[in-house]
Amino acid sequence: TPITRTAVFDVRWTPITVSENEIATVSWADLGDLGDQLPPAVVLDCPAGNDPATVRAATHGVLEALQSWLAEPRFSESVLVVRTGGAVSVAGEDISNLAGAAVGGLVRAAQTEHPGRIVLIDSDSGIDALLGGILAAEEPQVAIRDGQVHVARLGRVVSTDAPATGSFGSGDTVMITGASGYLGGLFARHLVAARGVRRLLLLSRRGESGPGATALREELRQLGAEVEFVACDVTDRAALAQVLVGVPADHPLTGVFHMAGVLDDGAIASLTPARMDAVFGPKVDAALHLHELTAELPLQAFVVFSSAAGAFGNAGQGNYAAANACLDALAAHRRAAGLPGTSLAWGLWSMDGGMAAELGDTERRRMSRSGMLPLSQEQGLALFDAATGLDTAAPVLARLDLDAMRGAGSAVPVLLSGLVPQRRKAASGASAALRARLASTPDGERLGVLVEIVRGQVATILGHRNANVIAPDRPFSELGFDSLSAVEFRNALATATGLRLPATAVFDYPSPQALAEYLAGQFGGHRDSEPATELSENSIRNALQTIPLARLRDAGLLDALMKLTNGQDSQDDTDQTVTDESIDELDIDGLIDLAYNNSSED
Missing domain, CATH: 3.40.50.11460 (Rossmann fold)
Incomplete structure (x- = not known):
């Protein structure tokens, strides 16, 4: 396919x-x-x-x-x-x-x-x-x-065979920002070789003195293009305006491809305004400057390179997600104003170059567990051509391993629940299975089960194939956790146990053994609590207030409540006086009031 x-x-x-x-x-x-x-x-x-x-x-x-x-x-x-x-x-x-x-x-x-x-x-x-x-x-x-x-x-x-955005004449000028980067060079070659661009204006901080600029210029010239490198800090509006003024009138700027960007990943707790700004500068500030400065130009294409992080909200990339979500919105904003605008929200690229090459082993394992597979150069170029021909402001271009997500047995992002609908069922099933296992385990062995669960999650997060390499008493700080790994571990363990765990779990309980003892106390507390023998009208009302009627119906509970409102047992469906239509017109308060009124009449 x-x-x-x-x-x-x-x-x-x-x-x-x-x-x-x-x-x-x-x-x-x-x-x-x-x-x-x-x-x-x-x-x-x-x-x-x-x-x-x-x-x-x-x-x-x-x-x-x-x-x-x-x-x-x-x-x-x-x-x-x-x-x-x-x-x-x-x-x-x-x-x-x-x-x-x-x-x-x-x-x-x-x-x-x-x-x-x-x-x-x-x-x-x-x-x-x-x-x-x-x-x-x-x-x-x-x-x-x-x-x-x-x-x-x-x-x-489903992409069509529509032509890609932009119809560039031989005299048109096309600008690329971030031209010294891996993707800048890749797409400069592609625009010339496959899209007929003959005049390129390539912007980067160092211009023609940047790494690889001389070789790229020569390669593009051999492909038939005239190339001009310009050293420009695209976060500087005045400097960018000066570059645009310098574009010859007989070779007007008709295409903008904004690819500049940097990474500065970190968990939400570790981010600062300065770290936000470091990512926003080349991404957001530059894009907004280009948006304003080119508003009156005869552009055929205004394409910004974004990231799926903006839509998914990748853990550890709060600043990057924010910047790219802004780019996606800018493309829609431009289209609403009758201007060309496309934001390509890329998934993971192969690790051969670009910002993906900066990822360490931990980040690569995290991306792999997310079900996002890397794009090759050939795949990325094909997606670029297809996506820029769509009537879509911000397409998400990503290889998603949906089969692996379906079989993972863990929570899938809500955004994907239309493609992988078992999200909540799978997540709740894992914790239910653990609770059932603990219930059938003798008291003296439950802690050992929980130690095994904790060690297994640690091994998964840190990339170990065998949980036996994780010593129960070894501090998490010595196992290779960083702040983001700690967050990911906490979330995975919360899914497995069904417990709400503190964000500081690996710091408050600093070893697998200590954390398992904490979990044992939490499960112990649940076992020792006695179920209520009587339910008041208020307690039922408060519990049901949070449940939409549609969800009660989907769970098979609405029919039972309907029978209750009519004073019927589960074997008698005759003489039903409350119809589905009348139920749908009630809110929870009305349903409960009807139930209590009918039961009191009996």
């Missing part, structure tokens, strides 16, 4: 039904006025704007809030709701808030590192009436339009 038919995706917003269930909230600004008892949700409203200064300020502010939220133990039982407006395009609408889009990328990375702690909502109106239902749906990000809740899902795009 051609790579162009299996590795091109886009993010789609699908409507879902949630119950109208208003819950207690407090705004982030008022958080300091509360004591230890927090409401179920704290709402952080984000500033909006499209200029580089506002984008940076917004992401700096949200980063600080995220770090405070995740570091404070008393916040652990509440959810942080980060609210934006106009930051996603639900039905082809304009993205009017690039700062909010960048915040979205940052938040998605934080969600990956700390599942269940944060929800991202983009809304055109108030969220109070729907918030309880949204939280019950366990969706990490939603968009609300006219009172309708939508969720993000990755869908496959």
